[in-house]
Every structure is written in C-alpha cells, then in structure tokens.
Amino acid sequence: xxxxxxxxxxxxxxxxxxILLIGFVGVFDVTAxxxxxxxxxxxxxxxxxxFFDNMEAFGKLEKTKAIFLHDQHTDVLxxxxxxxxxxxxxxxxxxxPKFMRLKDVGREELTKIYCxxxxxCHTEMIAAGEKAGxxxxxxxxxxxxxxxxxRVPMGFDKSLHYRHYxxxxxxxxxxHHEYDKKSQKLFYAKGKEGTCRYCHKEQTEKDGTxxxxxxxxxxxxxxxxCHQKTRAKHMDAGPLRCAGCHDAKEQLKIEKVKNxxxxxxxxxxxxxxxxxxxxxxxxxxNQVPFSHKSHEEYNDTxxxxxxxxxESCATCHPLVGSNKVSKNGTDIPLKNAFHKRGHQSSCIGCxxxxxxxxxxxxxxxxxxxxxxxESTACLRCHMVPLPEKTGVLSTSRAAKMARLMPQLWKETFxxxxxxxxxxxxxLKDLVDQYEAVEYPHRKVFDAMVKKLDGSKLAQxxxxxxxxxxxxxxxxxxxxxxxxxxxxxxxxxxxxxNLLRPGIMGSFHQQCIGCHQKMGIEKYTGCTSCHKxxxxxx
Amino acid sequence: xxxxxxxxxxxVGAAGLSTTIGKPAAAATGKHFTGYxxxxxxxxxxxxxVGCRTCEAACNKVNDLPPPDKPFTDLSVLEARRRTTxxxxxxxxxxxxxxxxxxxxxxxxxxxHCLEPACASACFVRAFKKTKTGAVTYDSSVCVGxxxxxxxxxxxxxxxxxxxxxxxxxxxxxxxxxxxxxGLLPGCVEACPMEALSFGKREDMMTIAQERFRxxxxxxxxxxxxxxxxxxxxxxxxxxxxxxxxxMREDLGxxxxxxxxxxALSSVPMIVGLWPVLLAGIYAVSKRKEKIAQSEQKxxxxxxxxxxxxxxxxxxxxx
Numbered sequence: 001x002x003x004x005x006x007x008x009x010x011x012x013x014x015x016x017x018x019i020l021l022i023g024f025v026g027v028f029d030v031t032a033x034x035x036x037x038x039x040x041x042x043x044x045x046x047x048x049x050x051f052f053d054n055m056e057a058f059g060k061l062e063k064t065k066a067i068f069l070h071d072q073h074t075d076v077l078x079x080x081x082x083x084x085x086x087x088x089x090x091x092x093x094x095x096x097p098k099f100m101r102l103k104d105v106g107r108e109e110l111t112k113i114y115c116x117x118x119x120x121c122h123t124e125m126i127a128a129g130e131k132a133g134x135x136x137x138x139x140x141x142x143x144x145x146x147x148x149x150x151r152v153p154m155g156f157d158k159s160l161h162y163r164h165y166x167x168x169x170x171x172x173x174x175x176h177h178e179y180d181k182k183s184q185k186l187f188y189a190k191g192k193e194g195t196c197r198y199c200h201k202e203q204t205e206k207d208g209t210x211x212x213x214x215x216x217x218x219x220x221x222x223x224x225x226c227h228q229k230t231r232a233k234h235m236d237a238g239p240l241r242c243a244g245c246h247d248a249k250e251q252l253k254i255e256k257v258k259n260x261x262x263x264x265x266x267x268x269x270x271x272x273x274x275x276x277x278x279x280x281x282x283x284x285x286n287q288v289p290f291s292h293k294s295h296e297e298y299n300d301t302x303x304x305x306x307x308x309x310x311e312s313c314a315t316c317h318p319l320v321g322s323n324k325v326s327k328n329g330t331d332i333p334l335k336n337a338f339h340k341r342g343h344q345s346s347c348i349g350c351x352x353x354x355x356x357x358x359x360x361x362x363x364x365x366x367x368x369x370x371x372x373x374e375s376t377a378c379l380r381c382h383m384v385p386l387p388e389k390t391g392v393l394s395t396s397r398a399a400k401m402a403r404l405m406p407q408l409w410k411e412t413f414x415x416x417x418x419x420x421x422x423x424x425x426x427l428k429d430l431v432d433q434y435e436a437v438e439y440p441h442r443k444v445f446d447a448m449v450k451k452l453d454g455s456k457l458a459q460x461x462x463x464x465x466x467x468x469x470x471x472x473x474x475x476x477x478x479x480x481x482x483x484x485x486x487x488x489x490x491x492x493x494x495x496x497n498l499l500r501p502g503i504m505g506s507f508h509q510q511c512i513g514c515h516q517k518m519g520i521e522k523y524t525g526c527t528s529c530h531k532x533x534x535x536x537x
Numbered sequence: 538x539x540x541x542x543x544x545x546x547x548x549v550g551a552a553g554l555s556t557t558i559g560k561p562a563a564a565a566t567g568k569h570f571t572g573y574x575x576x577x578x579x580x581x582x583x584x585x586x587v588g589c590r591t592c593e594a595a596c597n598k599v600n601d602l603p604p605p606d607k608p609f610t611d612l613s614v615l616e617a618r619r620r621t622t623x624x625x626x627x628x629x630x631x632x633x634x635x636x637x638x639x640x641x642x643x644x645x646x647x648x649x650h651c652l653e654p655a656c657a658s659a660c661f662v663r664a665f666k667k668t669k670t671g672a673v674t675y676d677s678s679v680c681v682g683x684x685x686x687x688x689x690x691x692x693x694x695x696x697x698x699x700x701x702x703x704x705x706x707x708x709x710x711x712x713x714x715x716x717x718x719x720g721l722l723p724g725c726v727e728a729c730p731m732e733a734l735s736f737g738k739r740e741d742m743m744t745i746a747q748e749r750f751r752x753x754x755x756x757x758x759x760x761x762x763x764x765x766x767x768x769x770x771x772x773x774x775x776x777x778x779x780x781x782x783x784x785m786r787e788d789l790g791x792x793x794x795x796x797x798x799x800x801a802l803s804s805v806p807m808i809v810g811l812w813p814v815l816l817a818g819i820y821a822v823s824k825r826k827e828k829i830a831q832s833e834q835k836x837x838x839x840x841x842x843x844x845x846x847x848x849x850x851x852x853x854x855x856x
Contacts, residue, residue, distance in 0.1 A: 368752035493722075493737050498745050499752075505732025512587055512731065516640055525612065526589060526730075 045150035047250075048072070048242035052114060058107040063141035066114070071241045084228070087117075095228065097220040154219075154245040157300040159257040175222065179212075191266055194310045195303045262296060265310065269293040273338075274314065275382070281319045285382040294456070305345050313337065341369075347381070351457065359451040360458065362514035363471030380461055419465050420480050421445045429486075429503055434530035445469075472510055570793070572652040572769060576671035577717060578739035579726060580746055581645055583776040583783065584756055585733035588615055588629055588643035595728030596627045596647075599713060618784070621647060623696045626710040627725060632783050642776065644783040645725070645734075648673065648694045648710035649763060650771035655794030659689035664707070671739065671771040672712035680707060691767055691789055712771065739771065746775045768793025 048071035055061060077086055088095050091102050100117050104110075118133070118140070125132035134140050156164075168174045173188035179199075180187050200215040213221070223238065223245075230237035243250050271290045276283025299305065308316060308330075317334040332340075343349035355364035427437040448468050452458045462468055466479060473482040485506060492502025501509060511529070515521075594609035596602070602624050607614055615631040627647035634642045654673045657665035664680040667673050682705055686695045698705040713723035721727070726736040735745055746761045762774040766789050774780065781787050 369754055370752050492732055493735060495737065495741065498737070498741055499748055501732045504730055508730045509585060509732065513585075516587075519639070521639075526591075526610075 042146055044147045046071075046147055047149070047151045047247040049147065049149040049151065050242075051149075054104075055107070055110065058110075063137065064143060066140040067142065067145050067147060068140075069147070071243055074241055094221065094225045097217060097224070150248070151242070151246045152248050152251065154251070155301070158260045158263075160254065161263075162257050162260045163255070174226075193265060195301070195306070197303065198309055262293070263302075267292055267296075267310075271312075273334075274319065275335075277319060285378070286384055288381045289383060304350075307345055351461075354457055358517070358519050359455075361517040365517045366510070366513060367474075376464075377461075380463065419445070419469065427507070429507070430530060434526070434533055437529055437531075471514075570653050570768070572739060572771070573667075573669045573671070575738055576669060576771065577712075577736065578671055578742045578771045578773055579712070579723065580735040580742040580773045580775065582733050582735070582746075582749070583642055583644055583774065583778075585731045586629070586643040586645065587731055587733075588612065588631055588641070589730065590615075590629055591728045591730055592645060592725035592734065593625065593627055593629060595724040596710070597625070599716065599724035600626060600711070602626070615643075619646075621694055621696060621709065623698050623700075623708040626708065630784065632778070634778060635782070636777065642778050642783060644774075644776075644785070646692075646694075647725075647772070648712070649692055649767075650710075650712050651767050651793065652769040652771065653767075653793035653795050655689040655691060655767070656686035656695055658795035658798060659685040661685070668714060670712070670714060670717045672714040672717065673771075674711060674714050675707055675709065677704075677706040689794065691786065691794065739773075742773050746773060749775065765791040767791075768796070 046069060048069055050068040050070050051065045052068065055065075073087070074084075077083065084095060087099055088097070089100065089102050090096065096102050098104075100113050101110075105113070115137075119135045122132040122135050126135070164175070165172075172190070172193055175196075176188060176193040177186040178189045178192060179185075196218065197215055199212055200218040201212070202214060202216075204214040204217065205212045224240060227237040227240055231240070239245050239250070245251070269292060271292050273288040273290050274283075275285045275287055295305070302310060314334060316330045317332055317337045319334055337345075338347045340346035340349055341352065344353065354360065421442045423440075423442045425439045425441045427439055430437075445468065448471070452462055452468075469482065470476075475488070476482045486503050489501060489503045489506040492505055494500060500506075590609045590612065593605075597605065597609070605625065615629065618630055619625075619628040621628055627645055629643050629645045632642045632644060634640055650667075650671055650673045652667070654665060654667055657663070657667060657673065661683075662679045662681055664676045665673055665686065666676070682697070684697050684707075686707060687697060695707045695709045697707055713721070713725075716723060722736055726734045735742060737745075743761060743764065750757050750759055756777055757775055758777065758779055760775075760780070762776070762780050762785060763770040763772055766786075768791065774785070776783060779787075
C-alpha cells in the first residue's frame with residue numbers, strides 16, 4: 001500500500017517536471033513560424049486592378065482572388081493591333097463588360113472561361129517567344145500580392161454632365177431612360193430624368209422579375225461603348241482606359257466648365273417648405289421659403305440633397321413620420337431630415353459643415369453643440385410672413401412667396417455693420433508680469449466683417465449688426481455696450497459653474513483658440529501679445 | 538537519520554499542495570478603494586494646452602527646484618521627448634497631431650497620484666502615503682533608498698537623487714500637498730494661462746470632462762484617461778488624439794497595482810506560518826516511524842535471540 005502511494009507521488013512529480021520542461025525549455029516547441037513581413041515599400045498601386053469578385057456569388061472561394069491588370073492588357077493588345085473584342089463579346093452592337101461571355105454562367109463554367117482563356121493566350125505568346133502573363137494557378141491567385149488597387153470612384157459632376165449634354169446636342173435620351181415593365185424595354189421619359197444611381201445600385205438587384213444591373217456594370221456598359229463609338233468616328237471622346245476615370249491624378253485632368261448653365265428639368269426657383277397641412281398636422285413653426293435656384297449653385301450634383309429621387313422632399317419624408325427607421329430612410333419625418341446633424345443632405349448638416357471653414361471656425365468651433373439656439377436663429381429659416389398689406393388680397397402660395405422673398409433677400413444679403421466698436425481695449429490683468437495689452441478691438445471686428453464677404457450663407461445668418469459680436473461677447477444681450485468679461489469670468493474653478501473659465505483662462509482660450517482655428521500664425525508664445533515688462537528704475 | 542529520495546519528493550509534493558489550499562487572493566485586499574470622498578483631482582485637457590511651459594516654470598518655483606539648463610521660455614526643448622527628473626517634477630512633451638499637422642498636441646507628464654498607488658504598496662517602510670487631498674506624498678525621513686517605488690510605478694515617474702551621496706531622496710510631483718492644505722491651487726494649475734488644467738473635486742473634474750464631450754462631440758476621444766487606469770488616478774486627461782499616440786500606456790488595465798501583488802503577498806504569512814509546522818510535523822512523523830521500526834527490529838531480534846539462547850538476553854544494543 002505504502003509502495004503504491006509513493007509511486008503515485010513520484011508519477012505526479014515527474015509529470016510536473018515534464019510540464020515545466022515544456023514550458024521553460026521549449027522541448028516541444030510547436031509555435032508557428034513567424035510570417036514573413038510584407039515590405040510595404042515594394043507594394044505597387046494601380047488604378048486598373050480588376051478583381052474577379054463575381055466568383056464570390058458562388059460561396060467560399062477555393063483560391064485567393066486573381067489580380068488582373070486591365071490597362072496592361074489593353075496596351076499589349078493595342079500594340080498587336082487587336083481591339084477589345086479579343087476578350088469581350090458584343091450583343092446588339094454593344095460590347096459587354098463581361099469577359100468572353102454575355103450571360104452569367106455557373107461556377108464551373110465561369111472558372112473554365114477565365115482559366116482556359118487566360119492561359120491559352122499566355123501560352124501562345126510564350127510559345128511565340130514573347131513576354132506573357134502567368135500560366136500557373138498561383139501566379140494569378142497570389143497569397144500576398146505586391147500590387148494593390150488605388151482605384152478612386154468616378155461620378156458625374158455638374159461640369160461633366162454639362163459637357164456631355166453639350167456634346168450630345170441636348171439629347172437627354174442618349175443616356176437617361178426608364179424601364180417599361182410591360183414591353184420589357186427601356187424608353188425615354190421626358191422630364192423624368194434622374195441620377196443613374198437612383199435605379200442602378202451598388203449591387204445588381206432584382207426588381208420583380210427583372211434585373212436592375214449594378215451601377216458599375218451599367219456605367220461600364222454605357223460609357224465605354226459610347227466612348228468607343230465616338231472615337232471610331234474620329235471625334236473627341238472620354239477615356240477608354242481604367243486610369244482615365246479611376247486614377248486620382250487623371251481625374252484632375254478632366255476639363256471643368258466654370259459657369260455651368262442651369263439644368264433644365266422643370267425644377268422650381270423658389271419653394272415653400274410646409275410645416276403643417278390641412279389634414280390636421282398643426283404647423284408649430286412658420287413655413288420655410290427656400291431658394292432652390294441658389295442652392296443648385298452651391299452643389300456639384302443633385303444627389304447631394306436628393307438622395308433617392310428628384311421628387312419633392314415631402315414625397316419620401318412625411319410631415320409626421322413613424323419612429324421606425326426603414327431601410328431607405330423614407331420614414332424619417334421631414335423635420336428630422338432637415339435638422340439632422342452631420343449629414344450633408346440635411347439643411348443643418350450642410351450649413352454646420354460650412355462652419356468648419358477657417359473663416360468661421362474661430363467663433364463656431366467654440367460654440368456648444370448642445371445649447372438651444374435663440375429663437376431668432378430659428379426664424380432665419382422659419383420666417384415670419386410679412387404683414388398683409390391692403391391691396392394685396394391674394395393669399396395664394398405664389399403671391400405669398402412673391403411678397404416674402406425679394407424684401408427678405410434685399411434685407412439679408414446686404415447687412416450693414418455699424419456697431420460702435422472701440423478702437424483699442426487695454427487689458428491690465430497680468431500687469432504684475434507683463435506690460436498691459438492693447439487689444440486692437442476694431443481691427444479684429446473689421447477683419448471679421450471682411451470674412452463675411454463673398455459668402456451668402458454667412459451674410460444671411462449674421463444678419464444683425466451685433467451678431468458678429470456674439471462670437472466673443474456670448475451669453476450677453478446684443479448691443480453696443482456688452483458687460484465686462486470679468487463680471488462673469490472672475491476666479492477659476494467655481495463649484496457652482498464648473499465649466500466657466502476664470503478671467504485668464506477665458507481670454508487665452510478665446511484669443512489663442514480663435515487664432516489657432518483660423519490659422520493665424522502671427523501670434524505664438526507669450527510675448528507676441530504681452531510685451532516684456534519694462535524694468536523700473 | 539536517513540531520508541529516502543522517494544520520501545523527500547513526497548514531502549515537497551505535499552508542501553506544494555498546501556500553498557494552493559489558501560484563501561482566494563483577492564479576498565486578502567478587501568474592497569477596491571475608489572478614493573477618499575471629496576478628494577481633489579486635476580483634469581488636463583490636451584486640446585486646450587498650447588505647450589507654453591508655464592506650468593513647468595511654476596512647478597520649479599513652488600518646489601524650490603534648481604534653475605533648468607535652458608530657460609522655461611525656450612520652447613525648443615519640446616522637440617525632444619523628456620521624462621521627469623529630480624529637478625523637474627513635470628515636463629510637457631509635444632506630439633504630432635494626425636488630424637491637423639499644423640497644431641501639435643501637448644501632454645503634460647507628472648505623477649498621476651493613483652488612488653491606490655503602486656509606489657506605496659511596494660514601499661516597505663511606508664514612505665508613501667495617499668492623503669485625503671488626493672496627493673501621494675513622500676516622507677524622506679523613513680526612506681531607506683531601496684528604489685522599489687521606481688520599479689513599481691507603471692508611469693515611470695519617481696526619480697532618485699543619484700548625485701546625493703549621503704541623503705539621496707526620491708523626487709516626484711507632490712500635487713502641491715502643502716499648498717492645497719493651505720487652500721491654494723497647485724502651482725501648475727494656478728499658472729496655466731489656458732486653463733488647460735482644472736482643479737477641484739474628482740467628481741467635479743469628471744463632470745467637466747463629460748460635459749465637454751457632450752458640448753463638443755467631435756473634439757474629443759470619448760474616454761477620460763485616469764478614470765479607471767490602474768484603479769483610477771487623481772490626474773485625469775482628455776484628448777482629441779488617441780492616448781496611445783501621446784505616449785500614454787493603454788495596456789495598464791483597471792486593476793490597481795496593490796491588487797496585482799496582494800494575491801502573492803497575502804500567501805506569504807501563510808507560508809511563513811504554515812510551512813515550519815508542516816515540515817516539523819513531517820519530520821516528527823518520519824522520526825517516529827524510524828523509532829518504531831527500530832524498536833520493532835529490536836524486539837524481533839531479542840525475541841529471536843531469546844528463542845535461540847536465553848542466556849544472552851542481557852546483550853545491550855548500541856545505538
């Protein structure tokens with residue numbers, strides 16, 4: 001019995017020793033070999049990489065995605081006097097962007113089309129003693145490819161649209177179309193033109209029985225075909241190579257038309273945005289007159305604001321929405337859509353993004369995003385209708401608008417700032433260390449007024465002659481004589497008002513903060529504002 | 538006496554087992570200390586700091602430190618990464634701002650005054666003390682100069698006066714303990730022209746930080762460094778760039794340093810108390826076994842001899 005116990009203890013200890021040995025000495029070290037690091041320096045970036053990602057539709061890939069350099073192939077074929085038809089087939093006189101086929105096929109067949117056709121051509125070239133692409137699987141399907149895509153997305157802006165419009169001799173039907181489900185054909189509907197992306201989404205989608213091809217497929221099908229045919233007529237046409245559209249540098253070379261005439265799509269000049277209706281949604285705020293025409297000038301595309309269609313906002317965004325969030329955002333009520341922060345399509349979102357501009361950020365970066373705006377700010381958009389004058393009896397929409405707009409425009413875009421601003425203000429708070437500071441108050445104010453020039457948005461919202469003062473003299477009644485800063489900002493770290501800085505903190509935060517945000521680099525270090533104390537003799 | 542190898546290993550095994558039977562380690566420290574009520578803290582808002590080094594100058598002045606090699610108005614020192622020294626309890630370092638390369642970020646480094654300081658837990662003469670103001674103070678009169686605190690500190694703050702042969706001291710920020718108990722602001726806080734440093738109750742400092750997050754949603758990384766790091770510190774930081782990019786450790790975790798060592802240290806008294814008893818017991822048992830074996834042998838021998846020659850029964854055994 002005793003002997004048995006000792007054996008057990010002995011066995012236990014041997015096991016412990018072996019475990020320790022494994023741990024410390026690494027007798028059975030089976031840790032994986034470290035991966036060879038990829039030298040980021042040697043990676044090449046190209047805009048013309050095509051990944052055959054349509055294979056992903058069939059589930060997990062057997063091998064890594066092959067890398068295909070499209071422009072390289074185009075160039076080689078050009079040298080051999082071959083055209084695109086060496087790889088692409090045509091249907092109804094239009095070249096398909098698909099490789100060596102017209103319709104989608106099954107996994108095996110697709111693999112065969114790619115592998116066989118690629119290797120066939122490569123083998124032939126090698127046999128002829130020429131330089132050619134890979135013929136082995138892993139040379140295309142590389143584990144860690146040294147080439148990466150630098151492709152940038154492409155889209156039409158106003159200028160490019162106008163150039164196409166001009167070149168097509170104002171024939172919108174050359175590109176714009178609708179789909180007729182009955183006859184299963186595309187047709188042109190005048191006055192219904194919209195952004196391609198409204199129908200052609202990122203992925204090919206099935207709309208009932210019909211497929212709506214993806215934006216990528218549609219654009220390559222239509223754009224390249226037209227460019228090719230135009231070039232065949234020895235006329236100027238857009239790019240055929242990938243880089244022409246998708247390379248960042250090449251994109252900059254695209255000619256820009258400066259004064260693009262307004263698009264003709266029956267859009268209104270001015271709109272009144274409803275805040276209530278006759279069905280019982282009581283209007284809490286005044287209606288908003290909106291100049292559609294001037295907002296067209298500020299944006300490059302319609303889809304910046306019109307996310308899903310060129311219809312009026314209320315078509316998708318109801319006055320009263322449900323709290324559910326639908327996939328396409330159509331349940332978002334009108335007021336939420338307009339007031340949404342941080343979204344370029346909403347009024348507030350876009351206007352606030354302009355506040356980040358250097359000219360504006362000096363004041364606006366320090367304004368709390370939670371503070372309730374004064375009601376006067378709301379009224380800049382939700383305008384109080386002008387009193388009805390005798391003689392103008394009509395209250396129709398158009399008449400109201402006509403009455404409202406010109407006067408407002410005249411008043412608001414020509415503000416006159418005639419505030420009595422002192423020339424200098426002497427700040428003696430740090431006289432124990434430095435000479436008193438002579439703050440050039442009027443110079444600063446004049447500079448701020450000058451910043452408003454050329455920005456209709458800024459002029460519109462800094463409507464009052466004292467609005468600009470509020471950048472520094474905040475929380476005080478607007479007027480000629482704001483209270484001294486030190487009345488509120490005295491000693492720092494007041495427990496009753498934790499976020500209010502003391503006098504020294506508030507001045508420095510305001511002055512230095514504003515200068516930093518506005519990119520004014522003249523003032524750095526203490527002595528650029530505070531002159532060294534003269535030695536008293 | 539002779540101990541067989543087998544027996545010895547048996548004992549070792551048993552002794553090893555006994556150490557694992559002890560109480561769970563965490564229980565030994567009691568509760569996690571969340572700071573004295575109404576203790577003070579300093580909030581450093583790196584988005585406000587302009588790197589003027591006024592805090593460094595003020596620190597030098599209030600602590601009567603020797604004048605620096607380069608004057609505090611010389612901002613070129615910011616180009617190099619600096620550490621706290623025996624002559625500078627706080628240093629401001631400059632870091633690149635990936636958001637806006639033109640305006641770099643400045644981060645002021647000094648003792649963070651942990652709620653449960655690692656230096657104090659490592660010190661066996663109790664030279665460090667977490668005071669009710671929030672400051673971790675140091676008493677040079679009891680210090681033996683072992684420098685365990687330097688090794689224990691996760692923020693690499695305490696420094697040692699290697700140049701003092703007879704009376705070397707540990708030097709670090711005192712959070713201006715003598716000034717604070719007099720009702721004054723810490724030197725750096727009082728001097729900061731931008732109010733990038735706020736001083737007050739720790740709860741209030743947290744409120745300020747959170748309110749700033751709320752008011753300026755895009756300006757900050759939504760995290761208060763020091764709220765939970767190393768169990769919480771009395772210096773808190775908020776920043777627009779990730780703290781990692783300001784050379785601040787993000788791998789420290791929320792566990793206070795003393796809790797990390799408490800498990801191992803709590804078993805010390807048990808081992809010290811239990812092992813002698815255990816070993817003595819094992820020794821006594823084996824000794825008794827031997828004795829019994831001997832007496833049995835002796836009995837067997839005598840009885841055998843008795844049977845063979847009863848006359849030689851008076852033979853004495855030599856032991």
